Amino acid sequence: MNTLTKTGLDMFNLISELYPICRSITGNGVRDTLTILQKHIPLITHEVPTGTKVFDWTVPKEWNIQDAYVKNSKGEKIIDFRKNTLHVLNYSVPVRKSVSLDELKAHLFTVPEYPEWIPYRTSYYQENWGFCISYHQLINLGEDEYEVVIDSSLEDGYLTYGEYYIKGKRAEEILISCHTCHPSLCNDNLSGIVLAVFLAKHLTSMSLDYSYRFLFVPGTIGSITWLCLNEPYVSRIKHGLVAACLGDSGRFTYKRSRRGNAEIDRVVMNVLKNSGNAYETIDFIPYGYDERQYCSPEFNLPVGCLMRTPYGHYPQYHTSADNLEFVQPKSLTDSLSLYLSIFNVLENNKTYSNRNPKCEPQLGRRGLYQMTGGQKDKKLKELAMLWVLNLSDGSNTLLDISDRSGLEFTLIHEAADMLLKHDLLQECPH
Amino acid sequence: MNTLTKTGLDMFNLISELYPICRSITGNGVRDTLTILQKHIPLITHEVPTGTKVFDWTVPKEWNIQDAYVKNSKGEKIIDFRKNTLHVLNYSVPVRKSVSLDELKAHLFTVPEYPEWIPYRTSYYQENWGFCISYHQLINLGEDEYEVVIDSSLEDGYLTYGEYYIKGKRAEEILISCHTCHPSLCNDNLSGIVLAVFLAKHLTSMSLDYSYRFLFVPGTIGSITWLCLNEPYVSRIKHGLVAACLGDSGRFTYKRSRRGNAEIDRVVMNVLKNSGNAYETIDFIPYGYDERQYCSPEFNLPVGCLMRTPYGHYPQYHTSADNLEFVQPKSLTDSLSLYLSIFNVLENNKTYSNRNPKCEPQLGRRGLYQMTGGQKDKKLKELAMLWVLNLSDGSNTLLDISDRSGLEFTLIHEAADMLLKHDLLQECPH
Amino acid sequence: MNTLTKTGLDMFNLISELYPICRSITGNGVRDTLTILQKHIPLITHEVPTGTKVFDWTVPKEWNIQDAYVKNSKGEKIIDFRKNTLHVLNYSVPVRKSVSLDELKAHLFTVPEYPEWIPYRTSYYQENWGFCISYHQLINLGEDEYEVVIDSSLEDGYLTYGEYYIKGKRAEEILISCHTCHPSLCNDNLSGIVLAVFLAKHLTSMSLDYSYRFLFVPGTIGSITWLCLNEPYVSRIKHGLVAACLGDSGRFTYKRSRRGNAEIDRVVMNVLKNSGNAYETIDFIPYGYDERQYCSPEFNLPVGCLMRTPYGHYPQYHTSADNLEFVQPKSLTDSLSLYLSIFNVLENNKTYSNRNPKCEPQLGRRGLYQMTGGQKDKKLKELAMLWVLNLSDGSNTLLDISDRSGLEFTLIHEAADMLLKHDLLQECPH
Secondary structure, three states: OOHHHHHHHHHHHHHHHHOOOOOOOOOHHHHHHHHHHOOOOOOEEEEEEOOOEEOOEEOOOEEEEEEEEEEOOOOOEEEEOOOOHHHEOEOOOOEEEEEEHHHHHOOEEOOOOOOOOOEOOEOOOOOOOOEEOOHHHHHOOOOOEEEEEEEEEEEOOEEEEEEEEEOOOOOOEEEEEEEOOOOOOHHHHHHHHHHHHHHHHHHHOOOOOOEEEEEEEOOOHHHHHHHHHOHHHHHHEEEEEEEOOOOOOOOEEEEOOOOOOOHHHHHHHHHHHHOOOOEEEEOOOOOOOOHHHHOOOOOOOOEEEEEOOOOOOOOOOOEOOOOOOOOOHHHHHHHHHHHHHHHHHHHHOOEEEEOOOOOOOOOHHHOOOOOOEOOOOOOHHHHHHHHHHHHOEEEEEHHHHHHHHOOOHHHHHHHHHHHHHOOOEEEOOO | OOHHHHHHHHHHHHHHHHOOOOOOOOOHHHHHHHHHHOOOOOOEEEEEEOOOEEOOEEOOOEEEEEEEEEEOOOOOEEEEOOOOHHHEOEOOOOEEEEEEHHHHHOOEEOOOOOOOOOEOOEOOOOOOOOEEOOHHHHHOOOOOEEEEEEEEEEEOOEEEEEEEEEOOOOOOEEEEEEEOOOOOOHHHHHHHHHHHHHHHHHHHOOOOOOEEEEEEEOOOHHHHHHHHHOHHHHHHEEEEEEEOOOOOOOOEEEEOOOOOOOHHHHHHHHHHHHHOOOEEEEOOOOOOOOHHHHOOOOOOOOEEEEEOOOOOOOOOOOEOOOOOOOOOHHHHHHHHHHHHHHHHHHHHOOEEEEOOOOOOOOOHHHOOOOOOEOOOOOOHHHHHHHHHHHHOEEEEEHHHHHHHHOOOHHHHHHHHHHHHHOOOEEEOOO | OOHHHHHHHHHHHHHHHHOOOOOOOOOHHHHHHHHHHOOOOOOEEEEEEOOOEEOOEEOOOEEEEEEEEEEOOOOOEEEEOOOOHHHEOEOOOOEEEEEEHHHHHOOEEOOOOOOOOOEOOEOOOOOOOOEEOOHHHHHOOOOOEEEEEEEEEEEOOEEEEEEEEEOOOOOOEEEEEEEOOOOOOHHHHHHHHHHHHHHHHHHHOOOOOOEEEEEEEOOOHHHHHHHHHOHHHHHHEEEEEEEOOOOOOOOEEEEOOOOOOOHHHHHHHHHHHHHOOOEEEEOOOOOOOOHHHHOOOOOOOOEEEEEOOOOOOOOOOOEOOOOOOOOOHHHHHHHHHHHHHHHHHHHHOOEEEEOOOOOOOOOHHHOOOOOOEOOOOOOHHHHHHHHHHHHOEEEEEHHHHHHHHOOOHHHHHHHHHHHHHOOOEEEOOO
16 A cells, blocks of 8 residues: 555544534534544644634634434434434534424425435534434424424533744744534535644644644634634735635646735646646635635735645535545545645745846756757757756746646756756845 | 506607607707606706817717609609608718619618518718618619708708716716717617606615716717716716617626726626526727727726617617517516616725624624524525625625625615614725 | 749758758858858858857867768778768767777667658767668678778868858847758758858848848857857847748748747748748747757747757658658749748838828728728728728837738838828837
């Protein structure tokens, strides 16, 4: 078994370990999740009290749940939260009463297009209770007296999030953000959480120019809270990616930042283009994951969202079918490799100036060029060196050179290294 | 009968009323036309004396015509101006003489491609006389002595044009210009004249930000005259459209202003794109209607030309087949609606700034956002609000937001109104 | 026989005269070539001593060759330089010895894909000796004792290049550069040399605004040498073309300058587009002919490369099949015409301002416009005048007007001349 295959299985196993936990935007589900992640990376947890004002929002009460079920008059549990966390409307207030079929139905949610699947529903900011079941189960419910129990609590407490920082040579940061608020859903977003963890593990062992910040936050309220508490430091973020939906077998989809042509946007598109695989890029829209907040008008951070199949574009999205069968070890490792390739470009995207800018330098006498002329096929490495020499006038980054030449960044980067070694280039200051 | 259908019939009836009149660039035909229009809108008429210098041009002698015919030796009127004003070469000098077939033929104009149609020909600036007939009639003319009578006059007088001004809150103007010099031709340009009249009627009753100026001018010499006499005020024109060929059943064609990307150009393209109907846009060329003058290099006004089938692109153009059968009430009302939609965008194309530019404001607690999360389909109204909030950083107009989001302007405009009402936006000064 | 046919034959005959000469980057082959060219144009030759430092390079030793052959043990010449100059590895050091088949094979070059063709190979900067033969001959060589003779010399001497200057009214120059270092190869690059000579002959007899500089230089080292020796004057070059591969029957290919949108790039693309023939344009890449040096980052001259089928894109490239059968008189004259059309645009690409910038001037009273209005088809000449008047606001060149109108440059140029004659335009200073 090679390293990549092993990594894929490790990622999948971590998803499996996190899958049964009932997460929400607050509560012990998030704490338990972060505790498991701490076995992999020493992330720090933050607890922000209920009632804290964060821009236009307020940190809500903390929600916790022990159990929830519906019993029929025979005492049989016909809906059981312990079988699937999706069965309960997330943020349901406590309830314990007998109800008729009609009253029960007013609190049931289904997805009729897929009659066997349980939908995922939430009611964070309007107090309510409810159950999510399959449409098939709904239509088979008969008149009866049902016992409804939701053993939850909604009380002053905390919003919990995790943060992991890797210090590089520069104070400028690359942000990786994922949302931790979804209960038993694998692709959205255990795949993003696990990808962030494995990225962090991998980068920790490397010598890095940029510093890296990983955020494990509940969607919307979590990123808003982080931005509010860290407003003075936000300008350190030079590039960022929101990681979500990275375990399915669909092709990669990159949603550009609000800026549209930020360096992160250009890097991701360069890497995807040179990957040889099909992919899709879409323009920023102010709907989706936490890029909504990072790209709000005053922050306008260069943060895109790199997914496989986007939210809402696969039928399993936000249903019980987004389960362990829907995510694949191979997809997870390919996603990890793609993120690492992107960070590799960002780390090495320097600007050089050619020390012999008048005509080409004589590569041949330095052993950098084939000696017998007239052959039809020139090697790609030589071409990459010629491109780097030609465009290194102080105004082009290696990414610019890769884009203009159509040659892969790694080839351009190697050429630049070779030329540097022969004193033919010098690095320009940032 | 609904309002739109009634409006279409009213427009068509006005065309029918104007159709028999022999208009030209000067003379009583134009005066009679403007008098009829004054029954609908209180337009002002201007009389500019023959000989007035207008830039490189001179207002020509005034042309009037009572009658014109050709009789054969049997005394039969074989060509009769009273049957169709197109029969006489427009601006023909008076003539009364007997001619042979050969001499007559030297003064006859036909359109051989369409042997039953009478062409429309003019000779404004070179004194000449002539008749326009069907090619079929031409080839059936036999040797004979023909009596030619053109009872016209070409004398010092006036160039007549009409002007109608609607004062809005702002001094900045929107110009609507149409040409009034064509005799019995319906699409080119009675349709444009009638459209301008009904637009004017409609706008008069509205509360308007912009002021509106309607010009009813003879082609070329009329717009040149107006520009010359009003040169100090021309800079008030912020947007403009030349209205012509708006009654046929072809799709809309927008010819951009010389600037190519003026606000009027972007607005028309936005409205056409969102109309769901086929349309065409073409780049400015210095040939066509009076946009030639408005877009001359020193004025370079943001004036486009919004037509259905463009000049010269339908076979009936400038022939007797451009008659009452060629224009349709439905086409006229659709044209009117389109113009009104465009002015609606211009009136409402404001720039706002988001009062909560750091992260999204919490729409939910203001009742602006659905309360049960997790549902797959988000409503368009919410998306429009998110777009307005995200892009309202003081640098984007609502048109910019409509263009970037791909959402209709009206939806964006409604979202902005809703956000304003909740104090989430503030308007930026012009 | 018309002039063009005669010119084509003259060009072809000059190629035939130059074909047998064994050129290289230095030596008598280049001198003999330039001497023949001097029968057509009074070009000046420069001799630059071996050892001269030219930027990062050094002028190499001069190479000359009298004879070269391989004999088998029967004394039969099985490879004979006198039959084809390609047989010897260009820049082979002298050798005279007996070798086994194995040792001989280590010095033989072939092109197996085309088993009957002899390849062209060089070894300028690494001392070596060798022979180029057909693959068919290679595989039929038997075990034997072979006598190898290369009667060459590699000694201190000179690098020779030719230069021809035509003085125009302005000191600003147009550069035409071709490489003179290839031995018996017709398309690459006797066609380029001969095109430059005939262009020079043609332009010498004309009244020119620009000055023209023709360079006949060995590839790479020649242009580097010229740039180094003429560095203070290089900024006079306002436009330039590298001429190569102009005799084959393929369509034209234009490789843009490094700038990508320099005037020369726009002119060539305008002329090619209006030619009505298929053509191709490609972006600059830092591999190819001497545009590599002219477009090195600090010079960054607006120099493109105008070819027919590009280097490496025809199988005959750099083989014995690039012979007299591969180039055609008709192709040569068409290439000449294209270059002349391009220079015609550059010479006449002036900027004018309309003296009547407010509305159109009255073309009719000046006899510049048809007098009977209403006709459907307007003549192209009138349209060209309207375009020139409309866009001549001091910011558009005639090329800009041709590009925007889609009308041929010559039509636009004639319209401008006509308007100038009627005092409707004035020329703007450079």
